[in-house]
Each structure stands twice: as C-alpha cells, then as structure tokens.
Amino acid sequence: MPPQRATLLQVAQRAGVSRSTASFVLTGRHLDMRISEDARQRVLRAAQELDYRPNLMARSLRTKVTRTVALISDTLASDPYAGKALHGSLAAAVARGHLLFIGESRGDPIIEEKLISDFLDRQVDAFVYASMFTRQVRVPPLLRDRPVVLLNCLTRSASPTHHCLVPDEYGAGVTAARTLLDAGHRHGIHLVGKVSEHVHAARERLAGIGSTGARLAAPIECEWWPDSAYEAVSRALRGGLEPRALICLNDRIALGAYQALLAAGRPIPDEVSVISFDDSDLAAWLRPQLTSIALPHYDLGWQAVETLLGPPSEPAVHRLPMPVRLRASIGKPRFE
Template sequence: MAQHRVTLAEVARRAGVSRTTASYVLNGLGKDMRIAEDARSRVLRAAQELDYRPNLMARSLKTKVTHTLALVSDTIVTEQYAGRLVHGALAAAVRQGRLAYLVEGEGEPAAEQRLLEDLLDRQVDGFVYARMFTRPVRLPAGLAGQRRVLLNCYTEDGREPSVLPDELEAGRAAARAVVAAGLQDGAYLVGERAPHVFAGRQRLAGIEEVLAGAGARLAGEAPCAWWPESAREAVAGLLAEGVRPRALVCLNDRVALGAYQAVHAAGLAIPDDVSVVSFDDSELAAWLDPPLTSVALPHFAMGQRAVERLLAGDTEGTERVPMPLRVRASLAGGAARG
C-alpha cells in the first residue's frame, strides 16, 4: 500500500491557520507577509510532526524552478582518474539542496544531443558540461541560451565560463621542488612533448619557466608515451647510455612507474641516486616504493566549484583550481619536508 503523503492543507489544520498562511511560512515568506511569530512556529512544528514534504513538481510548475541540474559528460563517470569530478559536483549539489542528473554522451554528438533534449524537457535549472581529459570543445546546439558552466574543458575563444586545473602552476610547483632540492642542473623530462595535450603543454611550460628563473634548463629528455612500458624502455635506454640524471620529472604517475622500474633494474636507488617528481597524485603515487612526490589533480574541488558557480549565477570567466604538491620520499629530502 502506498504511503500517505501529507498535504499542505493537513499542516494548516494541525497548526490552526489558513492554507495560504501555511504556504507562506513553508516557502520562507512568513516574515515578508508579516505573519505572527506564534502562527509561524505552529506551522513549522506541525510540518515537523506530520513529516511534511513539499510537492516539488507542483512548486516547479508555479515558479519555473525545478531545483535540479545536469552534469553532461563524455565517459567521465567510468574513468578512474576523473570520477572525482563527479563526486565533487554531486557533493556540492546535495549541499545546496539540488538534485543532479548525471548522463554520458560517450563522445557521440547525436547521443549527446538526445540527452540534452531529454534534460530540457525536464526543465533542469542549469548544466555542467564536462570532459574526462582537459581539452577544447565546441558546445552542442542544445546548450544555446541555457545557464551553463564548463568543467575540465573550454572553448577556443575563451568566452564560456570554465573550471580548469591550474596545470601551468603545477609545472612550476614540480620544478620549484626540484630547485629546492638542489637538483636543477641534472633534471630530465620523462614523457612525450605533446603540444596538442593541455596538461602536457601547460606542465612543461611551468617547468621550463622555473628552471630558467633558477639559471638552469632541462638537461635532457626520455621521450615516451604516457604509459609505464614506454617510460621504462625510455629511461632504461637513457641509463644504458651512461647518463645519470639527478632528477626525473615525469609527466604523470604511470610514466613515473615505468621510470621506477628502469631505475631499480639498473641497480640505482630512489632518491639516493636519482629523485623522481610526477603529476596526478593517483593512488599509484602512495603505493610506489618509495612513495612518489606528485602534484595532485584537484578533480573533487573542480566539480564542487563548477556547481557552486552555476548555482550562484557566476557564468563569466575561467577559473583555474590549484593543484597541490604532495611531497614524499622519492624526492631528495622529501620525507623530511613532506
């Protein structure tokens, strides 16, 4: 048997007031309508005693506000590194009393358009448009005229409100750690120079800027794909040539894993013989031996900020969320400083 839903009229009867008075109080308008404090207290007490829940559907028909929002992504939900974008967004929505629809277009424009049409039919109050990897996007037609904030993506003209990781400052932070440890004259980059990849381009720019400021530059590179096997081969080749880096700056934690394997296979120790600094601060960073110094992706905070900006109506400009450096024992002196 379906549970009886308490009506506004029942609350009004219990409180001994009119239905209109009860409605004003429960919609937060009691003071504006100069309703006596005694009547206001009786309405609130009656609502609590009866476990009254407002009919949000009926309210939305009157106010045109549904207290819902939509997070529209490609494949973000199932990606282990970017799932915290979703968690942060949902946490912010719940905290502000909003219900969030979560949908994936799986990179198919037609599928994404159908999803947007369905969400528009449900009259959501706004959209967070997200991507798994930071990259430029072209907004779908379905978002035209809608309140929106872009999450982990941006448009080429920079006119859309966006929330991005501060990858440039992340590169600077990694390089500052290398310089602070006195290793700037023997720092090698491990990874692929990929100017088309936002993270790689920004991280490298930050690294080179700080090293130049310290009167140094990268001593060399071990070019490789952003994956352990490729990184292991690249670093092993470098070591086989007799090169002895003082620090390996890896473009992500998976690259760092391959670098660890090559260093250990060569009979060298981390950080006594070579320090390692990386990016992403994935779970892998804490599992490695010794634990890896890494600059953390701020995905949870990014998801929160996107929803907060959307609900606040802050829909102008690009916000770059800080990426904290997690100093661990892979950096010379790191255990003491971390």
C-alpha cells in the same frame, strides 16, 4: 497501498493558519511576509507531526524551476581517477538543495545530443559540461541558451563565453620545478613523457617548468603509460644517461620510470629523484612513495556547481591550484 502523503492544507489546518501562510513558512518567505514567530513554529511543528513533504513535481510545473542540475561528460563518470569531481559536484548540488543527474556520452556526439534532449525534456535547470582531459570544446547547440559551466574544458573563442573551471597546470609546472630546485637539483633534470601541441596539460606544465629558470636536460619521450615509460627510461639508461632527477608528466609514467630505475640499480631518491603530476592512488602505492602534484578533482566539481548556481557574473576562466604532495621520492643530489 502506500500511505497517503500529507497535504499543505492539512498542515495549515493543524497549525491554525491559512494555506498561504503555511506555504510562506515552508518556503522560507516568512520574513518577507511578516509572519509571527509563533505562527511559524506552529507550522513547522505541524509539518513535522504530519511528516509533510512538498510535492516537488507540482511545484516545478508551477514555477518552471526543478532544482536539478545535469552533468554531461565524455568519460569523466567512469574514470576511477576523476570520480572525485563527481563527488564534489554532488556535494555542492546537495548543499544547495538540488539533485544532480549524470550522463556520459563516451565522446559520441549522437549520444551526447540524446542525453541533452532527455535532460531538457525533464526541465533540468542548468548544466555542467565536463571533459576527462583538459581541452577546448564547442558547447553543443542545444545548450547555447542555457545556464552552462564548463568543467575541465575551455571554449575555443578568444574570450570565454562561459565560466570555465580548469586545473592550474602552468602553476603545477612551476611547483614541480621549484620542488626540485629547493632540494638542490640544478643539473641532470629530465622531463619524461611526450609533449604534443594538442595536450593542454603537457604544454602548460612544460611552460611552467621553463618559467622558473630550471635547466632541463634532454627529454625522455614516451607515451603516457607505464610500459612505454619503462622502455624509454631503460633505453636511456642503457645509452649512458646519468639522470639526477626525473619530472614525469603523470603518475603512470612515474610507475614505468620507477621500474626502469629499479632494474638498473638506480635507487630512488638516493641516486635519482622523481616527481610527477596527478597524485592518483599510484603515488601512495609506490615505494618509495611518489611526490606528485595533485589534480584538484573534488574542488573542480564543487566549484563548477557553485559557480553554476551562484550569483550571475561575467564569464571567466578559473584556474584552480594544484598542491604538491611531498613524499619520499625526492632527495638531495649526490653530486653537483
């Protein structure tokens, strides 16, 4: 049989104090209760000698606080590129002495409702509601009266009803354009990828690029995948296009563009500079290594939990900066 765990009473008896004094010391309330330093040290020493661990289940039943947080996402948990958001959330929860539960709905509202119900049955204190792609969402009815922070998504109302943590995609567009402008590029800059109204990142990135005064040449439209980008860029090159710089809407598009430029004998960055967004593993794997604007996955996860467990404040949209990772895919234009 497993050894019987030490009780608070046993700690108090060994330390020579009352049970309530031992409780105040072990819950950090010794200053409020004016407990002497000598008594505090005796309690801590006794707890260590007895390997005392508090009964969290009993405490949660008494206080109605479980020190647990649930993160509910559509596909965030299983996406290799977004895993850092989970790491950030876990680290922030641990730093605040909380456990983090993770549930993935895969976009199924029935599964989502079941997950939320199960977490509520376990008396989870607060929730992070997350999305793989930045988009507008409706907070599920079961969560409307609960502490909730939105991770990588926004409320549909004109003013935020919850704290929302999202990447600063507009600022990322500004950074991409200025990086090319600083390298001397003024002409022959093409956006690669399809900009649609329902894709928040694409709209914001394009708006940021436009705000800098950078003049974009004809766009090269494609889906956000390597094979579609390869076909679109190859077709444009065969049609006589002479790009000097490509702004790819994500790293997968950049991979396809790299292959098309290589096949056409257009070396990077000697003839064509390339910049992208996301800073996934692909960016460092490509040769030459790809300059990319990083999605702040880890910071998003950390800040979401910090905001959730921090002091109450008015709901707001928090846009986290996306830093540029300068690598070898940008050079000065050969001709201007």
